[in-house]
Amino acid sequence: MLPRSAPPPGLEQAITGNLDAAFNLARWLLRDPSAAEDVVQESALRALRYAEGWRGGDGRAWLLQIVRNTAYDWLSRRRARGEVALEAPAGDVAGPLDDLPDPAPDPEAVLAETQAREGLDAAVAALPVELRECLVLREVEEMSYRDIARTTGVPVGTVMSRLWRARRALAGACVEGTTP
Amino acid sequence: MSEPCEDRILLLQADHDGELDAGRAAELATHVATCLGCAAARRDLAAVSTRLRRELPYHRAPDRLRAAITAQMAPVAAPPPPRRALLRRQIPAFVAGMAAAASVALVVLPRRGSDVAEQVLGSHLRSLQAAHLFDVASSDRHTVKPWFDGRLDFAPPVRDLAAQGFPLEGGRLDHIEGRAVAALVYRRARHVINLFLWPSHSLRPSEPAASTISGYHLLRWREGDMVFWAVSDVNLAELEEFVRLWRAAT
Known part of the structure; x- marks a missing residue:
């Protein structure tokens, strides 16, 4: 389970310093806050176990790659158990888990914010997961194409075309949606 | 409505994302100046990104x-x-x-860098790197201050120093020494100043004391029942000026 020896210097910082990014990605991939907590916790364990893959630096792309793989494992386990569909069916914007309460410190403020943002939020949540991850890593995490490619395990060219498809889909949603 | 040139779509996007070198960016700019479709695609890209960055929630780790x-x-x-x-x-x-x-x-739980100064600097750097400078972006202290209500177990004082050249840009929840703290974000020209504050165990006031880590300056002081840490890459004299003005303001 846990490594017997102390992890290499800076590794723990790479994990704790990127926990928000890790949770944000997991939350966007899984669309389920409590599953995202499970996945991030499992990812932190994997990160400690696979410490030799760590090359120093701020470790964000490295940790997010682990989070992403763990999240995909979780999604395929969930699909295998037949609990819910992996993706919301086309045209059905709300996922089956989307109405679960978010364990946030201030539910009312969160609800108000959610309502204000619902259009765009829902449009992003409805994107296929491989487009959604590229979009979130670029627009929310502001990662470079190279880091996104590393995190998602696909070539840079694929990142670029996925990003373009995601944005084109959202450009449609932005026009149709209620622009505040 | 004109369509963008099929073979330039990914170039337009790469330019938008700051991934083109200067030469290719200049070539593309020349083309976009005369191509309505590409110009429209570029505007769409900018509009989508602006909305996403402004409106998509950042889900912080609980x-x-x-x-x-x-x-x-x-x-x-x-x-x-x-x-x-x-x-x-x-x-x-x-x-x-x-x-x-x-x-x-x-x-x-001995942690490397458990020293408060290093944690403050770490939070400052993360706020810059993770594109997560604010939870609430506003230059109006009457917007920023109430935002903290219910999110913290204390009411942080929020002051605007725009007139003195340090405009308030927003606020954020952060964590130092395992507790939730307020982070106020100010700007000085192109530099960001993070001011962290939280209730102090000690009621004894202390004057600002400076420290420098990896080229970043930090000033800490205690006032009232709060402890304050200002951190930035501005030079020390400017950071001291910021702290002096902040303490003098009400």
């Missing part, structure tokens, strides 16, 4: 998750607890235990 992972990394974690069961069932008890024995927890 405190209990942070506590669980920090605890996981403590070398004394005796027999590792079962992974999946740990999260929702055992953690509340675990966190409560940590709170009850806070002093013990500090002893058994």
Whole structure:
């Protein structure tokens, strides 16, 4: 389970310093806050176990790659158990888990914010997961194409075309949606 | 409506994302100046990104998750607890235990860089790198201050120094020494100043004291029942000026 020896210097910082990014990605991939907590916790364990893959630096792309793989494992386990569909069916914007309460410190403020943002939020949540991850890593995490490619395990060219498809889909949603 | 040139779509996007070298960006700019379709595509890209960055929520890691992972990394974690069961069932008890024995927890969770100055600097750097400078972006202190209500167990003073050249840009929840703290974000030209504050254990005021880590300056002081840390890459004289003005303002 846990490594017997102390992890290499800076590794723990790479994990704790990127926990928000890790949770944000997991939350966007899984669309389920409590599953995202499970996945991030499992990812932190994997990160400690696979410490030799760590090359120093701020470790964000490295940790997010682990989070992403763990999240995909979780999604395929969930699909295998037949609990819910992996993706919301086309045209059905709300996922089956989307109405679960978010364990946030201030539910009312969160609800108000959610309502204000619902259009765009829902449009992003409805994107296929491989487009959604590229979009979130670029627009929310502001990662470079190279880091996104590393995190998602696909070539840079694929990142670029996925990003373009995601944005084109959202450009449609932005026009149709209620622009505040 | 004109369509963008099929073979330039990904170039337009790469330019938008700052991934084109100067030569190709200049070539593209020349083309876009005369191509309505490409110009429209570029505007669409900018519009989508602006909306996403402004409106998409950033889901920060919940405190209990942070506590669980920090605890996981403590070398004394005796027999590792079962992974999946740990999260929702055992953690509340675990966190409560940590709170009850806070002093013990500090002893058994030795962390590299546990020094407050390094944590403050770490939070400052993360706020810049993770594109997460604000939870609430506003130059109006009457917007920023109430935002903290209910998110913190204290009411942070919020002051605007726009007239003195340090405009307030927003606020953010952050974590220092395992507690939630207020971070106020100010700008000086192109530099960001993070001001962290939280209630102090000591009521004895102290004058600003400077420290420098890796080229970043930090000033800390205590006033009222709060402890303050200002951190930035502006030069020390400017940071001192900021602190002097902040303390003088009301």
